[in-house]
Amino acid sequence: MNRLVAHFHVRYPTFQLSIALDVPASDITVLFGPSGSGKTTLLRCLAGLERSSDGFMQFGNDVWQDETRGLCLPLYQRPIGYVFQEPRLFPHYNVRANLLYGYNRILAAERRIAIKQVVEILGIGHLLERRIHKLSGGEQQRVAIGRALLTSPQLLLLDEPLASLDIQRKQELLPFIRRLHKELRIPVMYVSHAVNEILQLADRVVLLKEGTIVGIGALNEMLTSPQFRRNFGSLRVGGVLDARVANQEPEYGLTRLEFKGQFLFVSLQSASIGEAVRVHIMSSDVSLVVGRTDCPTSILNILEATILEIRETDQSSADVLLDIGAPLVASITRKSLVNLGLKPGQRVFAHIKAVALNEELME
Amino acid sequence: MGALTELDLSALWVSLRLATMTVIVLLIVGTPLAWWLAHTRSRFRPIVEAAVALPIVLPPTVMGFYILVALGPYGPLGRIAHLSLAFTFTGLVIASVFYSMPFVIQPLQNAFEAVGKAPLEAAWSLRASKLDAFLTVISPIALRGYISAIVLGFAHTLGEFGVVLMVGGSIPGQTRVLSTTIFEHVEVMEYGQAHTISAFMLTFSFLVLLAVYTANRRFPIHVS
Numbered sequence: 001m002n003r004l005v006a007h008f009h010v011r012y013p014t015f016q017l018s019i020a021l022d023v024p025a026s027d028i029t030v031l032f033g034p035s036g037s038g039k040t041t042l043l044r045c046l047a048g049l050e051r052s053s054d055g056f057m058q059f060g061n062d063v064w065q066d067e068t069r070g071l072c073l074p075l076y077q078r079p080i081g082y083v084f085q086e087p088r089l090f091p092h093y094n095v096r097a098n099l100l101y102g103y104n105r106i107l108a109a110e111r112r113i114a115i116k117q118v119v120e121i122l123g124i125g126h127l128l129e130r131r132i133h134k135l136s137g138g139e140q141q142r143v144a145i146g147r148a149l150l151t152s153p154q155l156l157l158l159d160e161p162l163a164s165l166d167i168q169r170k171q172e173l174l175p176f177i178r179r180l181h182k183e184l185r186i187p188v189m190y191v192s193h194a195v196n197e198i199l200q201l202a203d204r205v206v207l208l209k210e211g212t213i214v215g216i217g218a219l220n221e222m223l224t225s226p227q228f229r230r231n232f233g234s235l236r237v238g239g240v241l242d243a244r245v246a247n248q249e250p251e252y253g254l255t256r257l258e259f260k261g262q263f264l265f266v267s268l269q270s271a272s273i274g275e276a277v278r279v280h281i282m283s284s285d286v287s288l289v290v291g292r293t294d295c296p297t298s299i300l301n302i303l304e305a306t307i308l309e310i311r312e313t314d315q316s317s318a319d320v321l322l323d324i325g326a327p328l329v330a331s332i333t334r335k336s337l338v339n340l341g342l343k344p345g346q347r348v349f350a351h352i353k354a355v356a357l358n359e360e361l362m363e
Numbered sequence: 364m365g366a367l368t369e370l371d372l373s374a375l376w377v378s379l380r381l382a383t384m385t386v387i388v389l390l391i392v393g394t395p396l397a398w399w400l401a402h403t404r405s406r407f408r409p410i411v412e413a414a415v416a417l418p419i420v421l422p423p424t425v426m427g428f429y430i431l432v433a434l435g436p437y438g439p440l441g442r443i444a445h446l447s448l449a450f451t452f453t454g455l456v457i458a459s460v461f462y463s464m465p466f467v468i469q470p471l472q473n474a475f476e477a478v479g480k481a482p483l484e485a486a487w488s489l490r491a492s493k494l495d496a497f498l499t500v501i502s503p504i505a506l507r508g509y510i511s512a513i514v515l516g517f518a519h520t521l522g523e524f525g526v527v528l529m530v531g532g533s534i535p536g537q538t539r540v541l542s543t544t545i546f547e548h549v550e551v552m553e554y555g556q557a558h559t560i561s562a563f564m565l566t567f568s569f570l571v572l573l574a575v576y577t578a579n580r581r582f583p584i585h586v587s
Contacts, residue, residue, distance in 0.1 A: 049484060075487040076496075082488035088481050092503040101499075102489030151490055 002026060002060040004155070004187070008045040010052040017041050017052075017211040023204060025059060025155065028181055028188045030198050030219075032231075033208030039191040040085075042208070043157050046189065047082055048075045059155060081153030081186070083161045087140035089132045095143050096128040102151035112152040113184055121180050122146045138169035142176070149180065156181075158190045162197065174200050195233050199223075199240055199280055207231055224327035226311050226319070238283030239328035245271045254300075257355075260325030265300045266355050277357060285353040286330035288320065290340050301352035303328075307344050310337065322350055365555025373536045374544040381452070381540060382520040385459040389467040389516055390509075392460070397471035402480065416465050423462070423525025430458045431530050450532045455540075458530040459520045467516040474508020475501070507579055514575045518568050 004025040010017045017038045023029050031039045044050040046057060048065060051072060057065040065072045075082070089098050099115065119125045122142045127135060135143065141161055148156065158177070162170045178201060181188050192198060198205060198219065205222045207215040215228045220240050222228050243257040243264060255269040257277060264279065271277055288305075305322040312318045318337050320330045330350060342348070367375075400412060418426060433440045434448040434457065441447050448454035478501055486496035502509065524542040531538030533547060541560055548557035 047488070074493075075484070076490050076492055080488065082485075084481070084485065086481070088485040090482060090485070090500055090504070092506075101486070101491070105490035105495075147489065151488075 002187075004046075004057075004059050004189075006046060006055075006057040006065075008042070008050075008052045008055045008057075010041065010045065010050060010055075015041075015211060017045070019045070019211075019213055021206070021213065021216075023206070023216065025187045027203035028178075028190060028201050029204045029206060030202040031189060031191045031206045031208060032198055032202075033193065035193060036210075037208040038211040039193070039208055040159055041211075043159050043189060043191050046155075047080055047157055048072055048078060079151070079154040081148030081151055081156045083141075083145050083148050083156075083158045085160050085163050087137075087144040089135075089140055089143060089147070091132050093132070094128070095124065095130050095132070095135070098132065098143055099128075099147050099150055102147055106151055110152055113149055115150065117184075118146045118149050121183065122176055136169075138165050138172060141165065141169075141173065145173075145176070145180075149184065149186075153186060156186045156188045158188060160191050160193070162194075170197075177201060195237075198232070199237060200278070220326050224321060224329045226309060226321065229319070229329070236283050236331065238281045238286050238330060239324075239326065241279050241281070241326060241328075243277055243279055245269065245273050245275045245277060247273060262303045262324065263301075264303075264352070264355050266357060269357070280356045281328060281352055282354065282356070283319065283329040283331040286322075286328065287351045287353070288330055288332060288336075288340065288342065289349040289351055290342075290346075297351070299351045299353065301355060303350045303352065305348050305350045307342060307346045307348060309344055310342060312337075322348070324350060365553060365557075365559055367556065367559060370535055370539070371544055371556060371560060374539045374541050377452070377536070377538065378521055378540040378542075381455055381459060382517045384456045385463055385520045386467070386513055386516045388456065388460050389463060390512070393464070393467045393471055393512070397468050398475050400468070400472045401475035415468050418462050419465050423523065424529060426462060427458065427526040427529025430454075430461060430526065434458075434530065449530060450534060450538060452531075452537050455527060455531040455538050458526050459523060462523055462526045463516050463520045466519045467512040470508045470511035470515060471505070474505035474511075477508075478504045510578060511575055514571055518571050521564065522568065 002025040003022060005022045007020040008017060015036070015038070019038070019042055031042060033039055041050060045052065045055065053067060055065050055067045055072065057063070063071065064078050090101065093101065099118070103111065103115065119128070122145060124139065124142050124146060127139055127143065132140065145161065162173055165173070174197065177188070177190075180186070190201060202219040205215075205217060205219055206213055207222065207228060215222060217225070223232055223237055224239055241259050243259040246256045246258040246263060248255055248268065250268060253268045254265045255267070255271070257264045257266060257279065266279065269277065303324045305324045305328070307320055308323050308327070309321040310318060311321070312334060313331075316334055317331055318334050320332060320337070320342065322328045322330060328350065400408060431449055432438050434454045435441050436447040440457065441449070448457065482500050482504060483496055486500040491499065522542060524546070527538070527540055527543055528546075533539040533543040541564060545557045545560050548554070548560070
């Protein structure tokens with residue numbers, strides 16, 4: 001599989017970046033960390049906009065930067081689509097001319113992404129003849145994403161493209177980004193400091209702090225890891241599962257999802273059978289039952305689980321890391337922990353009170 | 364007002380040629396210099412800025428004197444050219460380029476600073492090479508700066524007097540320009556003709572400035 005391998009060491013007067021990165025170049029990787037942790041600088045290094053004396057970057061089989069050989073391709077020679085925090089549209093062109101600016105600068109044979117396709121995915125067909133200053137912030141950012149996509153990039157770099165937008169616009173754009181990644185199969189590096197965006201978008205998380213990488217891993221592993229869990233704030237997410245639609249039960253208003261041989265019910269979705277759906281489970285919505293489960297219960301979602309690790313979070317509560325085919329965290333009281341005599345390795349049943357879907361996450 | 368003589372008309376022609384040539388040279392030399400000044404972090408920047416701004420404060424005779432010496436047969440520029448450029452049209456263009464430099468560089472520098480590097484990086488990310496990005500993105504966004512630079516450079520060259528007199532003399536058809544013609548007319552008490560040319564220059568300069576300010580107001584370039 002193609003990988004993105006890079007290392008950079010850059011010194012600035014007040015800041016230092018020291019990074020060694022090696023990730024699969026196929027999924028959505030989110031660069032996550034507090035402001036000032038070096039996310040944007042890292043993205044600019046990947047684009048060749050920041051130079052470091054010993055910088056190296058390889059994408060698949062192509063080496064774009066190797067300072068030991070004095071090689072550093074300028075951004076305009078790299079097949080990168082870059083969306084900045086601000087839209088940076090060209091004010092002297094209308095929307096159509098902005099979209100075509102990069103499209104016209106690549107060879108016809110390299111055009112894998114059609115104008116029609118981008119206009120449709122981003123919903124900007126009615127804006128094509130508009131002047132830039134007549135667009136709203138969300139519309140401008142969509143045009144900026146479209147403009148980058150039309151260079152048929154092999155790698156898409158997104159620097160908090162939603163940061164300047166209100167919640168409603170964010171909700172509008174997030175599904176677009178997931179969709180274009182899915183439909184156009186472009187690997188994405190996405191800078192963010194918003195946990196909500198990560199939960200909805202990320203396949204993989206690179207955790208940054210003070211200019212260095214402190215953790216790298218698949219989203220759910222990072223979210224449930226006792227070591228990294230607290231970096232994702234107080235959201236108390238117990239796990240993010242990528243499940244598939246198994247069947248619909250419209251008479252009850254439910255959709256049944258399949259995840260590694262186990263089943264989950266969510267409110268009725270308009271998704272078709274077999275379609276991938278990402279669900280979020282809050283750790284406080286997971287309770288644990290030891291022993292048999294044939295006693296009647298109103299809970300629909302009951303998963304077999306093995307306890308991996310137990311960590312007391314304060315005097316009254318504890319996080320129990322479970323394996324349900326993927327990691328999942330249950331937050332329970334310390335009293336229950338003692339009463340049930342829970343131990344690592346033990347088989348339990350996880351009763352899940354609520355399962356939220358992607359779109360329901362942002363209030 | 365007195366009617367213009369053939370000599371006056373040839374002075375007008377020399378003035379227009381001089382101003383046009385000067386502005387063309389300054390746009391070619393000034394664009395990279397202004398870009399460098401707008402974006403460099405070099406510690407030499409204030410030195411270059413001060414040097415560029417010198418003609419604004421220096422008496423024209425001081426500049427004229429040094430340029431005259433440099434252009435003469437024993438000066439550095441004269442030696443390169445293997446002949447004296449003093450009292451020639453070419454010499455006059457060289458002198459005007461120095462004299463009008465701040466009036467072209469400063470509007471361009473301000474415009475490039477206002478544009479910033481953001482649109483340039485965006486253009487690069489859309490596969491535009493450096494020159495392509497400059498021509499299709501930076502210069503259109505900096506258009507107002509260019510209009511100011513052209514107009515101010517042109518008008519200021521038309522209006523120069525001291526340097527022209529020192530470097531060019533006032534040779535009819537070659538180095539006699541409008542401003543020196545006025546001086547010549549006044550010296551021989553031809554106030555009518557002096558008045559005609561002066562009124563023309565006054566009106567022209569005012570209209571040019573008016574056009575610049577109106578254009579700036581009416582066609583603002585929207586930068587988001």
